[in-house]
Amino acid sequence: MKTICLYFEIHQIIHLKRxxxxxxxxxxxxxxxxxxxxxxxxxxxxSYVPALQALISMAKEHPGFFKVAFSLxxxxxxxxxxxxxxxxxxxxxxxxxxxxxxLAEPYSHGLSSLANEESFKxxxxxxxxxxxxxxxxxxxxxxxxxxxxxxxxxxxxxxxxFKGMLTEGAKHVLxxxxxxxxxxxxxxxxxxxxxxxxxxxxxxxxxxxxxxWSEYPLFAETYMDWIAQLPExxxxxxxxxxxxxxxxxxxxxxxxLEFLKALPACAKERGITFSTPSExxxxxxxxxxxxxxxxxxxxxxxxxxxxxxxNGMQREAFNKLxxxxxxxxxxxxxxxxxxxxxxxxxxxxxxxxxxxxSANMYRGIYDSPYDAFxxxxxxxxxxISRVNSMYPHDIDNEELNALLTLIKNQGEELxxxxxxxxxxxxxxxxxxxxxxxKKETKVTKAPKAEKAPKATKKATAKKA
Numbered sequence: 001m002k003t004i005c006l007y008f009e010i011h012q013i014i015h016l017k018r019x020x021x022x023x024x025x026x027x028x029x030x031x032x033x034x035x036x037x038x039x040x041x042x043x044x045x046x047s048y049v050p051a052l053q054a055l056i057s058m059a060k061e062h063p064g065f066f067k068v069a070f071s072l073x074x075x076x077x078x079x080x081x082x083x084x085x086x087x088x089x090x091x092x093x094x095x096x097x098x099x100x101x102x103l104a105e106p107y108s109h110g111l112s113s114l115a116n117e118e119s120f121k122x123x124x125x126x127x128x129x130x131x132x133x134x135x136x137x138x139x140x141x142x143x144x145x146x147x148x149x150x151x152x153x154x155x156x157x158x159x160x161x162f163k164g165m166l167t168e169g170a171k172h173v174l175x176x177x178x179x180x181x182x183x184x185x186x187x188x189x190x191x192x193x194x195x196x197x198x199x200x201x202x203x204x205x206x207x208x209x210x211x212x213w214s215e216y217p218l219f220a221e222t223y224m225d226w227i228a229q230l231p232e233x234x235x236x237x238x239x240x241x242x243x244x245x246x247x248x249x250x251x252x253x254x255x256x257l258e259f260l261k262a263l264p265a266c267a268k269e270r271g272i273t274f275s276t277p278s279e280x281x282x283x284x285x286x287x288x289x290x291x292x293x294x295x296x297x298x299x300x301x302x303x304x305x306x307x308x309x310x311n312g313m314q315r316e317a318f319n320k321l322x323x324x325x326x327x328x329x330x331x332x333x334x335x336x337x338x339x340x341x342x343x344x345x346x347x348x349x350x351x352x353x354x355x356x357x358s359a360n361m362y363r364g365i366y367d368s369p370y371d372a373f374x375x376x377x378x379x380x381x382x383x384i385s386r387v388n389s390m391y392p393h394d395i396d397n398e399e400l401n402a403l404l405t406l407i408k409n410q411g412e413e414l415x416x417x418x419x420x421x422x423x424x425x426x427x428x429x430x431x432x433x434x435x436x437x438k439k440e441t442k443v444t445k446a447p448k449a450e451k452a453p454k455a456t457k458k459a460t461a462k463k464a
Contacts, residue, residue, distance in 0.1 A: 002227060002235050003275040004267065005194060007166065008243040009143070010048070010080075011073040011109045012040050014342040015364060019375055024382045030339065032365070037083045040076075044084035047247030052090040054246075054257045059097040062264045067099050067274040070243075071143045074107030074127050075345055077134070088134065095135045101276035104128045104139035104162065110344030111308060113144055113153045114295060115322040119329055121160055123341070141165065141277040145346050147196065147240070147298040148305065151291065154185035154193075162191065164281040166240065169195035170296045170303035177288070180234035184286035192281045193290060196240040196298060200226070205245035209254040220262035228270040236280055240298070300357060308349040313373040318349060320380050327391040336390075339383055348376055 017032040058066050070091070080087045094100050106112055107123035107130070124142070132138045142162040144153065149167035157165050169179030179195035203223070207213045215222070227237055242249075250256040267274065275283075295305045309315050321343060328340045351363050351372035366372040 001271060001273060002230070002237060003273045003280065004227070005069065005236065005238045005275055005277055005280055006067070007069040007071075007103075007143075007238070007240040007277070009071055009241070010076050010243050012036075012043060012076045012079050013347050013364070014075050014079070014345055015039065016348070016375065016379060018365060019378045019382075021378055024378060025385065028335075028382060028386060030379045030383075031342065035365075036079065040079040040083045043244055043248060044080070044087050046252070047244045048084070048087045049090065050252060050257060051243055051246040051260075052087065052094060054261055056090065056094050056097065058261055058264055059094060059099040062268075063097070063099075065268070065274060066264045067101075067276045067279070068094075069101045069103055069141075069276050071103040071105045072127075072131070073105060073109035073145075073345075074123070074130060074341060075109055077130060092135065095137075101141070101278055102131045102135055102137055102139055103141045103143045103166070103277065104131065105143050106145055106344075108341040108344035109145045109346060110341075111145065111148070111305075111318065111346055111349065112322075112325070112344060113148060113156065114305065114309075115318065116325040117156055119322075119325045120156060122329060124160060141281070148295055149193075149292060149297075150295040151185060151187040151293060153295070154191050154292075155187045158185065158188040158191040164192040164194065164277055166194050166196070166238070166277065167292075168296055168298040168303055169197055169238070172303065173290060173292055173296055177290075178231075178234050179238065180230060180236050181287045182236060182280060182284040183288055183290045186289040186291040189286070189289060192286050194236065194238050194277055194280065195290075196238050198298065198303075200237065201239050201241050204239070204256075204259075205241035205249055208250045208256055208259070218259065220259050220266045223259075224263065224266040224270055224272065227267075227272060236284060300355070307353050307355060308346055311352070311354050311369075313354075313369065314349050314352045317352065317373060317376055317380065320377070320384070324384055324387045327387050331387065331390060333390065336383075336386060343380065343383060348372075352376070 013036070015032040015035040016030055019027070019030055055068060059068075072091075077088075095102075104124055104127055106120060107127040110123075112120040112123060128139050140162060141164045142157045142160070143166040144157075147166060147168045149165065154165065165185075174195070179197050183193045183195065185191040185193060200223075203215070203218065207215070208218055210216060230237070246256055246260065264274065296303050297305055297307075299307050309318055328336060331337065350361075351366055352369045353361070354369050363369075363372060366375065
């Protein structure tokens with residue numbers, strides 16, 4: 001039986017302000033709060049709120065049948081909490097229907113998986129704790145920023161205890177293979193992989209409202225027929241996209257939400273189900289391993305990381321930022337920690353791309369990729385000087401390594417203690433309140449039974 005894994009991403013840009021060379025050392029605030037608030041408010045009104053309301057109605061209309069998965073970046077959560085709390089409330093309402101699974105991802109929606117393993121793990125676990133706090137569930141499946149994946153990243157994700165991961169079904173990696181199966185990581189077979197069907201996903205997120213598209217207008221019946229007509233053995237269809245595709249990329253006037261609402265009924269008629277990633281990983285075995293020696297993503301035609309690190313400017317900015325990753329990790333200043341999250345966001349590097357396909361790309365406040373590079377490097381220069389003022393650049397490597405080792409050991413000790421607490425809590429729950437009084441009666445009755453014969457023996461001894 002075929003099943004659809006429907007997944008949405010929620011991430012929003014933290015806009016940087018115009019920051020000049022002469023601001024370095026005097027101005028330590030880097031963000032355009034007005035533009036950030038305008039962006040998240042507009043996206044919430046035009047996309048997030050109506051889309052989530054549609055998903056909630058689908059979950060209530062098809063209880064136990066319709067399933068969906070979400071991942072949120074920490075940057076997006078902070079913006080939503082500040083400027084659009086109604087979106088968080090709708091996500092919590094959707095969570096109460098029992099139809100949704102929340103996935104983990106890096107807190108910053110950045111590229112730490114390509115630069116610093118410890119920073120990558122730290123912000124992933126921090127995002128998992130945030131999901132637990134908001135929705136009461138600890139994520140079991142991981143999804144990296146823009147679906148970035150490689151064998152090395154797979155090993156890091158597996159070491160954190162995740163049982164599966166989402167990534168792109170890139171043609172240059174799959175070759176003749178189909179994305180409609182469960183695969184596993186070549187470097188660590190314990191990690192299962194779900195691969196995005198980019199054609200079926202882009203038919204909704206990119207082409208739905210394109211009047212020059214040969215399949216326009218697209219109806220839910222037609223879309224489900226395409227899935228039903230896939231070979232019988234291809235049973236897992238992964239449709240991944242950004243939530244803002246519903247309302248922003250495809251305007252509400254295109255009837256995109258009516259199309260979405262019709263999908264469950266059309267799927268039922270054709271014997272197609274919906275599943276969350278965890279359900280698929282538990283029910284389906286991996287058919288083969290996928291070797292990905294170089295990172296891939298779901299961005300652009302190349303499906304690689306060239307949109308963020310494809311030119312010298314991007315690589316220079318990337319290396320400069322992550323040169324202080326270890327120092328930031330041991331830092332306790334909350335302001336520096338927050339700036340670090342926002343500066344890591346992948347869109348900061350995307351604005352610097354010089355790829356031919358980016359001619360009409362949205363660049364925010366920047367006139368060109370060179371303008372984006374200059375502004376970002378001014379900010380990073382000030383940020384690094386602040387970090388170095390706390391942990392000087394010429395600090396002894398042995399001293400820095402000792403601090404990092406201490407922090408790592410403390411983290412491992414906390415993990416052991418948390419596991420022990422969880423184990424003891426599980427044992428306590430197994431002791432039902434009905435059993436406890438029975439044990440007490442046994443203990444109280446036993447002494448009475450033993451005392452009676454002793455008294456009789458003493459009495460007979462006295463008589464003798």
